[in-house]
Amino acid sequence: MTEEEFLKFLRQKFRPHSREVICGVGDDCAVLDFPDHWLLLTLDTFVEGRHFSWDYFTPYEVGRRLAAANLSDLAAMGGKPTFALLSLSTPRLEEERITVFLEGIKSKLALYGAELIGGDTCRHEKWVISLTLLGHTPKGGAVFRHGANPGDLIFVSRPLGASAAALYLWQKGLEPPASLKKAHLDPDPEVTLGAILAENQLASAMIDVSDGLLLDLERLCEASGVGAELELERIPVAEEVKALPLEDPYSLALKGGEDFALLFTVPAEKAKILEQLCRRKLYQIGRIIPSPGLFLLEDRTRKPIAPEGFDHFKV
Amino acid sequence: MTEEEFLKFLRQKFRPHSREVICGVGDDCAVLDFPDHWLLLTLDTFVEGRHFSWDYFTPYEVGRRLAAANLSDLAAMGGKPTFALLSLSTPRLEEERITVFLEGIKSKLALYGAELIGGDTCRHEKWVISLTLLGHTPKGGAVFRHGANPGDLIFVSRPLGASAAALYLWQKGLEPPASLKKAHLDPDPEVTLGAILAENQLASAMIDVSDGLLLDLERLCEASGVGAELELERIPVAEEVKALPLEDPYSLALKGGEDFALLFTVPAEKAKILEQLCRRKLYQIGRIIPSPGLFLLEDRTRKPIAPEGFDHFKV
Numbered sequence: 015m016t017e018e019e020f021l022k023f024l025r026q027k028f029r030p031h032s033r034e035v036i037c038g039v040g041d042d043c044a045v046l047d048f049p050d051h052w053l054l055l056t057l058d059t060f061v062e063g064r065h066f067s068w069d070y071f072t073p074y075e076v077g078r079r080l081a082a083a084n085l086s087d088l089a090a091m092g093g094k095p096t097f098a099l100l101s102l103s104t105p106r107l108e109e110e111r112i113t114v115f116l117e118g119i120k121s122k123l124a125l126y127g128a129e130l131i132g133g134d135t136c137r138h139e140k141w142v143i144s145l146t147l148l149g150h151t152p153k154g155g156a157v158f159r160h161g162a163n164p165g166d167l168i169f170v171s172r173p174l175g176a177s178a179a180a181l182y183l184w185q186k187g188l189e190p191p192a193s194l195k196k197a198h199l200d201p202d203p204e205v206t207l208g209a210i211l212a213e214n215q216l217a218s219a220m221i222d223v224s225d226g227l228l229l230d231l232e233r234l235c236e237a238s239g240v241g242a243e244l245e246l247e248r249i250p251v252a253e254e255v256k257a258l259p260l261e262d263p264y265s266l267a268l269k270g271g272e273d274f275a276l277l278f279t280v281p282a283e284k285a286k287i288l289e290q291l292c293r294r295k296l297y298q299i300g301r302i303i304p305s306p307g308l309f310l311l312e313d314r315t316r317k318p319i320a321p322e323g324f325d326h327f328k329v
Numbered sequence: 330m331t332e333e334e335f336l337k338f339l340r341q342k343f344r345p346h347s348r349e350v351i352c353g354v355g356d357d358c359a360v361l362d363f364p365d366h367w368l369l370l371t372l373d374t375f376v377e378g379r380h381f382s383w384d385y386f387t388p389y390e391v392g393r394r395l396a397a398a399n400l401s402d403l404a405a406m407g408g409k410p411t412f413a414l415l416s417l418s419t420p421r422l423e424e425e426r427i428t429v430f431l432e433g434i435k436s437k438l439a440l441y442g443a444e445l446i447g448g449d450t451c452r453h454e455k456w457v458i459s460l461t462l463l464g465h466t467p468k469g470g471a472v473f474r475h476g477a478n479p480g481d482l483i484f485v486s487r488p489l490g491a492s493a494a495a496l497y498l499w500q501k502g503l504e505p506p507a508s509l510k511k512a513h514l515d516p517d518p519e520v521t522l523g524a525i526l527a528e529n530q531l532a533s534a535m536i537d538v539s540d541g542l543l544l545d546l547e548r549l550c551e552a553s554g555v556g557a558e559l560e561l562e563r564i565p566v567a568e569e570v571k572a573l574p575l576e577d578p579y580s581l582a583l584k585g586g587e588d589f590a591l592l593f594t595v596p597a598e599k600a601k602i603l604e605q606l607c608r609r610k611l612y613q614i615g616r617i618i619p620s621p622g623l624f625l626l627e628d629r630t631r632k633p634i635a636p637e638g639f640d641h642f643k644v
Contacts, residue, residue, distance in 0.1 A: 015422040020450060023424065028431060030446050035412070044447035046412065050364055057461060059416045059449045097350070097361065101374045101416065101459040107330040109338065116343060131345045132359035134374045135335060138457060144416040144449070146372060146461040 077118020085203035092212020093149035100133035159237035178270025232321030392433020400518035407527020408464035415448035477553035493585025547636030
């Protein structure tokens with residue numbers, strides 16, 4: 015099975031039964047109904063040699079990056095992060111290395127008001143680290159993947175491709191510019207924006223761009239039972255990516271992954287007040303259509319486009 | 330650092346600041362103060378080749394065993410388990426293998442009223458799996474490691490050594506008897522007992538025996554600022570372990586680990602009603618003393634005994 019097939023399989027076979035479960039497998043967080051709020055839970059695993067390499071990452075950055083991925087999942091549902099638990103598998107408990115790694119997690123969580131409160135550790139040849147992050151929204155206050163409707167406008171929160179471009183350059187033996195390195199090693203999760211979109215009921219559906227714009231858009235569309243049309247020239251590509259000698263800079267923006275931007279849909283009538291309420295630039299890149307499938311508008315032609323992106327288990 | 334040194338280091342350097350944190354690093358679960366209950370969180374990681382081998386375990390049993398370890402941590406604080414999240418790193422997503430593994434987790438959780446509601450997966454050469462389990466107690470209703478007082482009697486919930494004996498036999502190329510195999514592959518967490526001990530305020534301190542009786546007792550004593558005296562002949566050794574041709578069957582019971590029995594202290598005046606309220610046999614094995622250190626009473630002599638047990642990072 016690929017990761018996509020596995021996730022589908024999980025959603026079918028492992029449907030939770032408790033009435034407290036607002037949302038189980040199949041969104042960025044699990045959501046539980048508590049008496050005075052919704053509890054959000056997310057978990058992200060980060061593996062040496064697969065998600066990160068010590069050639070590019072310091073232990074501090076590994077901690078920052080791990081926390082960022084979890085914070086981004088919480089942001090994608092509009093949640094406020096609170097507490098985290100760490101699972102650390104590592105070859106050796108070297109005090110300095112572990113201290114700076116933990117400082118990386120702590121400092122990143124602290125930026126968003128969250129704290130590391132526990133975990134487990136064991137020995138393994140490679141670093142395999144997994145963070146569980148808790149957060150909350152008011153009751154009824156989370157934004158899901160499944161709320162997009164035909165006609166809704168599709169937005170992305172910032173230019174894309176920077177993280178994938180850094181990796182591309184490293185793998186060519188080149189040193190990326192500082193801003194691209196930062197995007198890869200220490201990305202900023204959109205926690206504040208996610209909360210504003212949720213609180214003001216601006217977003218009808220939301221996901222974070224972790225495996226590539228197209229793949230994550232396809233997930234949002236599939237959950238909502240709709241399709242999407244993207245306008246290529248509206249897709250924001252990070253400036254430093256445009257400056258690279260690439261045949262197709264859009265490829266990194268469409269399929270690159272690890273951008274940790276928010277991808278969300280907004281009903282047309284709310285789009286006018288969107289930037290005003292969010293107090294920042296946001297990028298409208300397309301619109302939701304009734305029938306399934308992704309389409310790309312380029313030079314007045316409309317072509318179907320495959321939802322390619324990163325899948326750990328695809329050969 | 331050894332695992333013990335690392336845990337001490339974490340307790341010193343990573344003290345949580347939020348007032349919702351009743352207990353962070355340093356007990357079987359993290360405990361958070363919620364408006365109408367305490368939320369308990371625990372996380373356990375299980376690594377192929379370190380915690381388990383495919384020579385002895387089926388995928389179903391790996392799932393059962395992983396869930397059992399988490400349930401036991403929750404039992405050790407008297408919590409009622411509710412929901413779990415899984416981190417699964419595995420070389421391939423083979424449908425049948427993954428299905429029975431997940432069925433193992435699900436079925437074990439279901440025995441105690443808990444459900445798997447989400448997680449993350451990625452590719453890695455070895456299985457590295459980590460489960461985060463949530464649970465709750467009424468406000469003020471959890472039992473910690475730090476509540477033991479001099480004079481309290483020390484109890485263990487059932488005979489020890491069976492899980493370690495199974496592993497010992499496998500490693501000698503022998504087939505263990507069914508009851509020993511069951512103890513290793515599919516141990517029963519003491520969720521019901523833990524809850525009774527907590528609800529009736531019988532236990533002053535509690536921990537589960539995961540790394541060996543002596544090491545876990547030392548952890549309880551250290552957290553409580555006390556020591557302990559054990560009576561060797563009172564320590565219950567599993568019948569099937571006694572039947573093995575071992576030089577010292579007590580060694581497996583004292584240091585073996587993965588018993589997932591509960592180890593707890595009870596004020597002397599409550600000890601009389603203990604078995605009546607718990608409706609089962611429990612084993613008094615010693616008593617708490619004021620000064621630190623573990624001592625073993627054997628044939629009327631009293632000898633200090635080192636808190637040896639399993640430490641993943643000890644060379």
